[in-house]
Amino acid sequence: MENGDEGPVTGSAQVDWEALARFLAGESPAEEADAVRAWLARDRSRHDVLSALDTTLDRASAPPAGLDVEAALRGVHARMDAPETPVIPFRAPARRAAPAPRRMPAPWLRAAAAIVLLLGVGWFTWRMMTGPGSARPPVSFATGVGQRDTVRLGDGTMVILGPDSRLTLARDYGREARQVELRGEAMFDVPHDEARPFTVRAGGAWVRDLGTTFSVQADSAAGVRVVVTQGAVALGTGEAREDEAVVLRQGDRGTLAAGRIQAERAVATADDVAWTQGRLVFRDAPFGQVAAELRRWYGLHLRAGDATVATRRLTASFQGEPPGDVLRVVGLALGAEVTMRGDTAVFRAASPGAPR
Incomplete structure (x- = not known):
């Protein structure tokens, strides 16, 4: 199981981790178990x-x-x-x-x-x-x-x-x-x-x-x-x-x-712990919370460009979408235009009549 040392994988220079795991779990075939014991004894x-x-x-x-x-x-x-x-x-x-x-x-x-x-x-x-x-x-x-x-x-x-x-x-x-x-x-x-x-x-x-x-x-x-x-x-x-x-x-x-x-009391749902499954869920979330979460999950830096956007709240969910798509969805949901300044996305309230 090491260089020059035969074991559960005969002739291999690598340790067979799966064989050792089977041995610990008591699931090794008889021949493999004997090989592990002999290897341990050396x-x-x-x-x-x-x-x-x-x-x-x-x-x-x-x-x-x-x-x-x-x-x-x-x-x-x-x-x-x-x-x-x-x-x-x-x-x-x-x-x-x-x-x-x-x-x-x-x-x-x-x-x-x-x-x-x-x-x-x-x-x-x-x-x-x-x-x-x-x-x-x-x-x-x-x-x-x-x-x-x-x-x-x-x-x-x-x-x-x-x-x-x-x-x-x-x-x-x-x-x-x-x-x-x-x-x-x-x-x-x-x-x-x-x-x-x-x-x-x-x-x-x-x-x-x-x-x-x-x-x-x-x-x-x-x-x-x-x-x-x-x-x-x-x-x-x-x-x-x-x-x-x-x-x-x-x-x-x-x-x-x-x-x-x-x-x-008694308000929590599966959405509150959806992050454990790789799903990021916002339910009426304030802009500050959205910015903090997207920084941790995507490395995105969000900034409210005006007071109107800063007071808006987001309801949306994401699961592995590309960062650009995430920013577009957030912009649409908040009724905001998104402008990139270096690594920061600035959100400003969309002008009346502006395409959404």
């Missing part, structure tokens, strides 16, 4: 890593409703094809005496990294970069413009990260509490733990899990927006106590703007 470090991966697989659970599997797999393959795999010091599972950290052979590290991405990149990155008693560096996950990604954290929390967004875990994540900081948009599916509350901090607000699936969007133009699709959350501001927070339940939508929380 190098103890291989056995150590597979043991850690097996623990990850044991902890895995079903993904939340709405998970975009295709997007997740695209992210996996993009990482697998990266020219270099970062070197991560390995620490053995707790059930064995922990040896001193050691550098793993690059080909095997690449194989381990690929399998880890399939089983849960979030947990394994955290586990491999830290150890008992070590000072944990903050771990972040980020996406670029128009990109989404899915990560599983060490406690089993599944996160779908929206375009141009960043999720940062607290240094002590998972010890006594589970706190993360969000810029942008994310959907969280959280296993509830009374002893270790899960809290998202975003844009001056905090959102605490009460056993739930929920999305959070933090944007400088529109404030913070929370949609609960299952269970309940507490939404608070600044250093407010939990008994001062607003409780949102399934189907509720909560917003924090200008320091005030507003709760809308």
Whole structure:
């Protein structure tokens, strides 16, 4: 499975990641399973890593409703094809005496990294970069413009990260509490733990899990927006106590703007989380929100050229259309003329009689 090392793919210079995944899942044919065991026996470090991966697989659970599997797999393959795999010091599972950290052979590290991405990149990155008693560096996950990604954290929390967004875990994540900081948009599916509350901090607000699936969007133009699709959350501001927070339940939508929380009961629809499926939906959205979303999804910069356009609202949906088509649709819907100035689209109210 490495250069000069026969394994599940005899004579191949590449590691057969699918064979290792089948072995971990208990689905290997007898001959393939024997080949994997023999390959593992030739190098103890291989056995150590597979043991850690097996623990990850044991902890895995079903993904939340709405998970975009295709997007997740695209992210996996993009990482697998990266020219270099970062070197991560390995620490053995707790059930064995922990040896001193050691550098793993690059080909095997690449194989381990690929399998880890399939089983849960979030947990394994955290586990491999830290150890008992070590000072944990903050771990972040980020996406670029128009990109989404899915990560599983060490406690089993599944996160779908929206375009141009960043999720940062607290240094002590998972010890006594589970706190993360969000810029942008994310959907969280959280296993509830009374002893270790899960809290998202975003844009001056905090959102605490009460056993739930929920999305959070933090944007400088529109404030913070929370949609609960299952269970309940507490939404608070600044250093407010939990008994001062607003409780949102399934189907509720909560917003924090200008320091005030507003709760809308039983109004959330599938459109509120359509972004997890790659669909951008606006329902009576103000111009500032439209501009912020199109920047994150398409890299477009929108500006209202007059006060009239700035007060207009948009109802439309997009799913992968070219940027030029998006601008034309927005212009028509807002009754505005669009002029490009460098990388900025300026919208002005269309003159009476102007072609639409």
